[in-house]
Amino acid sequence: MIDTSRWKKFFLKDICSISMGNKMDFSKMSDDNPSIAFIGRSGDNNGFAGMVDAIDGVDPYQAGDVTVALGGSIGTTSIQDKPFYTSQNVAVLHFDDSISIPSKLFIATLIMNECKYKYVAFGRELNTHIRTDFELYLPTTPSGEPDWQYMEDFMGGLHCEPITTSVKSSHLPLETEKWGEFRIGDLFDVRKGKRLTSEDQTEGNTPYVGAIDSNNGIANKIGQLPIHKGGTISLSYNGSVGEAFYQPENYWSTDDVNALYLKPEYGTLSEFIGLFVATLLRQEKYRYSYGRKWVLTEMEDTIIRLPVKSDGAPDWQWMEDYMKSLPYSDRIA
Secondary structure (H helix, E strand, C coil): CCCCCCEEEEEHHHCCEEECCCCECHHHCCCCCCCEEEECCCCCHHHEEEEECCCCCCCCECCCCEEEECCCCCCCEEECCCCEEEECCEEEEECCCCCCHHHHHHHHHHHHHHHHHHHHCCCCCHHHCCCCCCEEEEEECCCCCECHHHHHHHHHHCCCCCCCCCCCCCCCCCCHHHCEEEEHHHHEEEEECCCCCCCCCCCCCEEEECCCCCHHHEEEEECCCCCECCCEEEEECCCCCCCEEEECCCEEECCCEEEEEECHHHCCCCHHHHHHHHHHHHCCHHHHCCCCCCCHHHHHHCEEEECECCCCCECHHHHHHHHHHCCCHHHCC
């Protein structure tokens, strides 16, 4: 448990300098002699879009500066490891040279958390607040200043035990052109969740799966008995539509989340197969990202493509073998 009793609010502008980036267009940049990183608004790969040529008279931002996406993947915060230019709607935070990378990672995590709930979820314009009244709760020293040493030590403590794993250098090829089409309702029994208000929830150890996009869909733990069995896939049709997670334990799901039970003729759904299928199901969410609900009948009629055996049946064993061939797969089960 983190003791936050000595934490207090700080305006972001009071702990670093903030600029609004270069506002350049990556598609119009030259890359004949690329030496400068270009940072966009993507949530992937630290926002890195590619390398571009240096521009005479335009100094790049420094390695170690922090970028915050104000559009696109709003709130994505990254520490850049090389000099860079930025696209439009990317803010750049420059901290004092004495501030360490772990401390900046601590700050970046808090910024992303703040953005997720105050800006992304409610549609507020981050670019109108980032340089004025954007606030963070931070640990403080006895004198009331940000405790940078605490932040550095905390982040360092997260890696006190090294991860050991067998890293595989190659995996089975994905020859998707040979895959077959299957209706979800022909593979799975799709069963609805059940509404349970926060007032009616009791404390306990039953995973409560909501229509959220993180933490394997588990919003909290409750005292009610599970309504779904483990070894199934939770798939939200409202809220964060299309988020699919393999659930290893018995659980309760909200009425915005359906449970997919593999039909008995196909055997049991292992964790490896469940993760494989859940990944494919999430690829369908773009169809329902604009206010459409993935209602039960449409979900059952949705077609997904899967590897097949010579007789045209789903090749469950291939899916399991593929997942086991991936790097770090030994950390799954």
